[in-house]
Structures are given as C-alpha cells and as structure tokens.
Amino acid sequence: MNAEFVNPFISGLLNVLETMAQTSLKPGKPMKKNTDIAKGDVSGLIGMVGPQVKGSLSITFDENLALTLMERMVGERPASVDAEVGDMVGEITNMICGNAKRELSEKGFDFGMATPMVVSGSQHTISHQVDGPKLIMPFNSDEGMAHLEICFDK
C-alpha cells in the first residue's frame, strides 16, 4: 500500500475534523498492523468493494475526543457516547472514505462504499480480516487519540 493510495484517506480525516469541528490532529508514525493494538471507545467502520480489490477502513476515537468533537460541532457536550455521537462518527467515516474515493477515482482506482457501522464500547479492538497489507495510523490531539486503519485484500 503506497503513499499515493493512503494519503487521500489521511487528508480526508484531517480535513473533515478541521472543517466540521475545528480540531487539528497530529499524525503519528504509521505502522503495518500485526496485532490489534488500537483500542478506543467509539469506532466507525466501512467496507469497500472494487473491481480489483476489496477492503475495510476503521476510525477509532477515544471517548473524550469523540465528545469534544461533538461539543465543537453542536455546541453541547454529551455526557457519554450516545446515539448522536454514534451518528457523528458514522458521518465522519463516510466523509473520510468518500473523500478518498473521489481522489482515487481520478487516478483510475475505483471502489464502491458500503454503509458505515459504528461500534460503541469501552476499550474495544478491531481486527481487519484481510490477507493483504494493514496500515494503522495513530493521531494525537490534546483531547485524546484517534486511530485510522486501512486494509485491502491484496
């Protein structure tokens, strides 16, 4: 998985959070994921199906970061990860993937996006079941961590 392919997802995440919630994330060092090390409290997941490849993407937030994003977007801070926070995370997931889909389509790489799913639960982990490369990318912020994972089957 080369940078040309991964960068549209990363820039999608940074742009979406900057635009929707005036929040800057600091990208950490990307890793090839071999174990399920990203733990978080709320995650958006989406499947991708293209003519040549299929894969999956997840974006996992610490609870505090998710609540702060919600607060910055709607002006009020929920007490915990509720259905509205879930919807926000689903929408962010859709936008990251849609952003990348547009950019990659211009480069001749096409895929269809499934509908997003949102998982809530303290300190859950996600394992992407692909044979191909798995990339995990940590992001830091004053409000907590986010982890973006992108995986394809070859």
Add this chain to the structure above:
Amino acid sequence: MNAEFVNPFISGLLNVLETMAQTSLKPGKPMKKNTDIAKGDVSGLIGMVGPQVKGSLSITFDENLALTLMERMVGERPASVDAEVGDMVGEITNMICGNAKRELSEKGFDFGMATPMVVSGSQHTISHQVDGPKLIMPFNSDEGMAHLEICFDK
C-alpha cells in the same frame, strides 16, 4: 426487507454453526431495530455493495458462546476472546454472507462483499448507519446469545 431476502442470511448462520461446530441455535423473534439493543462481546461485521443497494451485516456473540464454538471446532477452549477466536468469527461472517450472496444471486439480486472486520470488547453495541430497514434477529443457545443484524440503505 422481505423474508425471501433475509432467509438466506439466517439459514447461512444456522448451517455454518451446525456444520462447523455442531451447534444449534434457536431463532428468536426478529425485530425492526430502532435502538442499539444487541450487546455482545465479539462481533463480525461486513459491508455489502451492489449495483442497486448497499448495506451491512453483523453477527454478535456472547463470549461464552464464541469460546464454545471455538472449543467444538478445534478441540480446545481458549481462556478468552483471542486472535484465533476473532479469526473464527471473521470466517463465520464471511460464510454467512457468502451463503446469502450465492442464493440471492440466483434470484437476480447481486452484491459484492467487502472484507470482514471483527470487533472484540466486553458488551459493545453496533449501530448500522443506514436509512433503510434494519433487521435484528436474536438466536438463543444453551451457551449464550447471538444476534444477527442485516441492514440496507433502501
């Protein structure tokens, strides 16, 4: 979402567990899901993308049931939900969806399957972000509950 469409997923789940792990599940009453009521400890999730529709499927197991399935398949019971249990849940997810894909394809309804993802974490919930109908189907067994959810965007 009519029975003709949903049944291949249900029969897929029942057949896979019967064949792979000699385990019978008792189907409960299907519900149109409005809240995230299915809690479980390990889930397989997969996205679906077709020319007319897109959607998502999840199958959530109680930890005890997942460990029992593993025990019946490989002869040894893991102490907790580990990577191998995760792989098994991913494989079950793939088989349920593949089973339904074949049957539905014969009826002229086609979709592509993304790669499965597996979520581990005590008592997590899943929210499928679709505008269309959401179906949640509980299954009982002596070893614990399973919940199958199938959602499409229209």
